[in-house]
Amino acid sequence: xxxxxxxxxxxxxxxxxxxxxxxxxxxxxxxxxxxxxxxxxxxxxxxxxxxxxxxxxxxxxxxxxxxxxxxxxxxxxxxxxxxxxxxxxxxxxxxxxxxxxxxxxxxxxxxxxxxxxxxxxxxxxxxxxxxxxxxxxxxxxxxxxxxxxxxxxxxxxxxxxxxxxxxxxxxxxxxxxxxxxxxxxxxxxxxxxxxxxxxxxxxxxxxxxxxxxxxxxxxxxxxxxxxxxxxxxxxxxxxxxxxxxxxxxxxxxxxxxxxxxxxxxxxxxxxxxxxxxxxxxxxxxxxxxxxxxxxxxxxxxxxxxxxxxxxxxxxxxxxxxxxxxxxxxxxxxxxxxxxxxxxxxxxxxxxxxxxxxxxxxxxxxxxxxxxxxxxxxxxxxxxxxxxxxxxxxxxxxxxxxxxxxxxxxxxxxxxxxxxxxxxxxxxxxxxxxxxxxxxxxxxxxxxxxxxxxxxxxxxxxxxxxxxxxxxxxxxxxxxxxxxxxxxxxxxxxxxxxxxxxxxxxxxxxxxxxx
Amino acid sequence: xxxxxxxxxxxxxxxxxxxxxxxxxxxxxxxxxxxxxxxxxxxxxxxxxxxxxxxxxxxxxxxxxxxxxxxxxxxxxxxxxxxxxxxxxxxxxxxxxxxxxxxxxxxxxxxxxxxxxxxxxxxxxxxxxxxxxxxxxxxxxxxxxxxxxxxxxxxxxxxxxxxxxxxxxxxxxxxxxxxxxxxxxxxxxxxxxxxxxxxxxxxxxxxxxxxxxxxxxxxxxxxxxxxxxxxxxxxxxxxxxxxxxxxxxxxxxxxxxxxxxxxxxxxxxxxxxxxxxxxxxxxxxxxxxxxxxxxxxxxxxxxxxxxx
Numbered sequence: 001x002x003x004x005x006x007x008x009x010x011x012x013x014x015x016x017x018x019x020x021x022x023x024x025x026x027x028x029x030x031x032x033x034x035x036x037x038x039x040x041x042x043x044x045x046x047x048x049x050x051x052x053x054x055x056x057x058x059x060x061x062x063x064x065x066x067x068x069x070x071x072x073x074x075x076x077x078x079x080x081x082x083x084x085x086x087x088x089x090x091x092x093x094x095x096x097x098x099x100x101x102x103x104x105x106x107x108x109x110x111x112x113x114x115x116x117x118x119x120x121x122x123x124x125x126x127x128x129x130x131x132x133x134x135x136x137x138x139x140x141x142x143x144x145x146x147x148x149x150x151x152x153x154x155x156x157x158x159x160x161x162x163x164x165x166x167x168x169x170x171x172x173x174x175x176x177x178x179x180x181x182x183x184x185x186x187x188x189x190x191x192x193x194x195x196x197x198x199x200x201x202x203x204x205x206x207x208x209x210x211x212x213x214x215x216x217x218x219x220x221x222x223x224x225x226x227x228x229x230x231x232x233x234x235x236x237x238x239x240x241x242x243x244x245x246x247x248x249x250x251x252x253x254x255x256x257x258x259x260x261x262x263x264x265x266x267x268x269x270x271x272x273x274x275x276x277x278x279x280x281x282x283x284x285x286x287x288x289x290x291x292x293x294x295x296x297x298x299x300x301x302x303x304x305x306x307x308x309x310x311x312x313x314x315x316x317x318x319x320x321x322x323x324x325x326x327x328x329x330x331x332x333x334x335x336x337x338x339x340x341x342x343x344x345x346x347x348x349x350x351x352x353x354x355x356x357x358x359x360x361x362x363x364x365x366x367x368x369x370x371x372x373x374x375x376x377x378x379x380x381x382x383x384x385x386x387x388x389x390x391x392x393x394x395x396x397x398x399x400x401x402x403x404x405x406x407x408x409x410x411x412x413x414x415x416x417x418x419x420x421x422x423x424x425x426x427x428x429x430x431x432x433x434x435x436x437x438x439x440x441x442x443x444x445x446x447x448x449x450x451x452x453x454x455x456x457x458x459x460x461x462x463x464x465x466x467x468x469x470x471x472x473x474x475x476x477x478x479x480x481x482x483x484x485x486x487x488x489x490x491x492x493x494x495x496x497x498x499x500x501x502x503x504x505x506x507x508x509x510x511x512x513x514x
Numbered sequence: 515x516x517x518x519x520x521x522x523x524x525x526x527x528x529x530x531x532x533x534x535x536x537x538x539x540x541x542x543x544x545x546x547x548x549x550x551x552x553x554x555x556x557x558x559x560x561x562x563x564x565x566x567x568x569x570x571x572x573x574x575x576x577x578x579x580x581x582x583x584x585x586x587x588x589x590x591x592x593x594x595x596x597x598x599x600x601x602x603x604x605x606x607x608x609x610x611x612x613x614x615x616x617x618x619x620x621x622x623x624x625x626x627x628x629x630x631x632x633x634x635x636x637x638x639x640x641x642x643x644x645x646x647x648x649x650x651x652x653x654x655x656x657x658x659x660x661x662x663x664x665x666x667x668x669x670x671x672x673x674x675x676x677x678x679x680x681x682x683x684x685x686x687x688x689x690x691x692x693x694x695x696x697x698x699x700x701x702x703x704x705x706x707x708x709x710x711x712x713x714x715x716x717x718x719x720x721x722x723x724x725x726x727x728x729x730x731x732x733x734x735x736x737x738x739x740x741x742x743x744x745x746x747x748x749x750x751x752x753x754x755x756x757x758x759x760x761x762x763x764x765x766x767x768x769x770x771x772x773x774x775x776x777x778x779x780x781x782x783x784x785x786x787x788x789x790x791x792x793x794x795x796x797x798x799x800x801x802x803x804x805x806x807x808x809x810x811x812x813x814x815x816x817x818x819x820x821x822x
Contacts, residue, residue, distance in 0.1 A: 205772035239680040
């Protein structure tokens with residue numbers, strides 16, 4: 001029998017259509033408990049560095065905050081708890097006395113003492129070390145170790161946020177003796193900390209294996225071993241979860257949440273990101289140096305639509321430059337407005353002559369970046385903006401970021417590292433910060449004063465005024481404060497941390513056993 | 515076998531020339547921008563580092579001396595230091611080689627073992643249902659994007675049918691889907707090519723003669739047809755194998771397979787030129803070695819080549 005090519009193609013199309021039917025896992029009874037003693041997680045990229053002072057990428061900090069401890073710890077509930085420091089007191093305006101935990105050992109057996117704490121913090125801003133976290137402790141004047149279990153930190157000016165600074169990246173405590181004896185490179189290859197997990201092995205782009213630290217001061221974690229697998233593509237990562245090959249996946253896109261939630265054995269858990277997704281603006285480039293233009297650009301963005309359509313409702317519309325959940329977030333401020341009519345009006349007032357405005361977007365560096373860029377470009381075109389979207393590769397973005405050479409606006413996901421505006425908007429767009437493209441005298445004066453004041457009322461007022469100035473000049477165009485979702489097997493009891501830490505310590509992660 | 519040693523020697527000499535050319539190209543490209551040091555070190559490297567690398571590469575010496583140093587470093591396996599991983603580039607690449615070879619070899623063997631008989635059978639049963647189905651599948655295999663095939667296999671054969679793991683490297687079960695995905699294009703090419711080559715041969719006079727002599731059909735196929743069709747089949751197969759080893763980046767990404775294709779692309783993004791240099795050279799080396807063996811096999815298959 002002779003088949004024609006047409007018959008074959010028809011058959012192939014039918015096969016294709018059948019395969020495209022969405023999959024619902026029927027199958028086994030709901031797996032609410034397990035006997036597993038091993039935790040397997042999958043994230044979208046491999047670890048790049050184990051040395052905690054050399055990377056702030058979310059794929060790295062998920063691991064480094066578990067190999068290492070900080071003096072203070074930020075739990076998923078947003079509060080600060082004791083870590084390697086059991087208590088701390090402010091003495092006078094600029095002196096903090098930390099009482100350190102006794103009997104703690106590094107993974108190689110060395111005892112943890114104040115010398116390690118002093119060494120770790122000083123290392124971050126040591127010019128010879130060239131760490132990635134060199135500006136985290138710029139408020140510190142000096143550190144003293146009157147005895148092995150006491151650390152005294154003196155700040156240059158009053159710094160109400162010092163304990164919060166110690167809780168985040170840069171504050172991980174590393175072993176002085178071990179590091180000095182083996183050097184940075186070996187330390188990076190074979191990290192040693194005090195944390196609940198010990199580094200065991202790493203096959204690049206394949207898996208990293210960690211063993212539970214049986215003597216951890218916070219109690220041994222609920223599993224004996226943690227295996228972290230990088231699965232860069234979203235579909236295989238989700239497939240691995242649905243099939244039960246992994247227990248937890250990170251970076252679950254909002255449009256896949258229904259699939260994971262609808263599956264009998266898995267669930268979705270998310271935390272409102274402690275930060276914002278913004279289009280940062282190179283305000284030095286005309287016409288972006290004109291505040292009226294930036295106001296127009298902000299008014300033209302239909303954020304509700306973006307949250308509803310692109311994020312399936314998994315996010316909120318920001319009201320300014322302070323993330324919800326932070327100190328001094330003003331709940332009375334309305335969400336950023338959408339009004340194409342007013343946007344057109346502002347553009348006219350600004351004398352906008354159709355100059356090109358560039359959106360330089362990456363793909364999947366900030367979640368949904370490309371999709372949001374295309375949506376926003378369409379919205380801007382609707383009000384008469386001559387917008388051009390250019391896709392750039394991550395390393396190009398990194399270079400432009402270093403050289404501050406962006407052509408227009410670019411995506412950024414500033415993290416609120418301290419639960420306070422000082423750790424986000426001031427850290428990034430303050431003078432000398434990584435996104436210093438715009439200066440305004442009053443804004444700078446307030447930001448500085450707020451950083452060094454211990455009067456929370458004063459600080460609240462200062463940030464209120466700074467927000468007003470921000471909403472006039474828009475050095476950032478805030479777009480969304482999203483939920484960052486994880487996919488979990490139902491037997492995993494885990495609460496996500498808004499600041500992207502992946503907390504495996506006993507108090508936060510358990511596998512429900514029969 | 516009198517001509518064997520000169521035959522092998524000749525091929526070996528050509529292989530070495532090819533390798534030398536590749537290394538020269540790498541040398542020239544790295545120095546095209548003038549100073550290779552910014553490519554090999556992070557932008558904020560201390561002056562002492564910069565001086566050390568300049569010394570090691572002999573950058574203070576004249577170009578011919580630099581070239582000699584470069585070649586001798588290459589021979590020792592010294593490709594420089596990975597900025598991203600902070601260890602010797604060669605050590606980084608070496609960690610990925612086993613996975614690449616495992617996947618590449620499996621995909622290749624699978625492709626060859628499946629495709630050659632299918633192509634042969636299709637040719638023998640030209641224009642029947644078997645032929646049309648086989649060539650139809652081959653068309654799909656050659657046109658379907660690797661990414662699409664890979665995800666499709668994961669969804670159908672792993673998630674739905676629960677036959678294989680979804681991704682990652684492990685035991686033999688983890689190899690099947692990535693090998694099928696990677697080998698699909700090769701399998702399809704070899705099947706179609708085998709069919710054409712066999713059809714060509716079947717038209718030849720000596721086949722008609724053999725049949726006229728009353729030789730059994732199976733023997734016609736085995737002895738006469740295959741041996742003569744082998745040359746083009748071996749050629750394509752050899753070339754495909756080389757591509758499989760270096761070009762598996764999409765398959766490796768979909769299946770989280772830790773191979774050098776993915777490493778090369780990531781290193782380009784990371785501007786980690788020492789690793790890129792190393793992967794380029796090692797991929798070229800593998801390609802040259804495979805082609806060397808393909809050349810040798812020609813000699814075995816076709817005495818005319820051996821003599822000439």
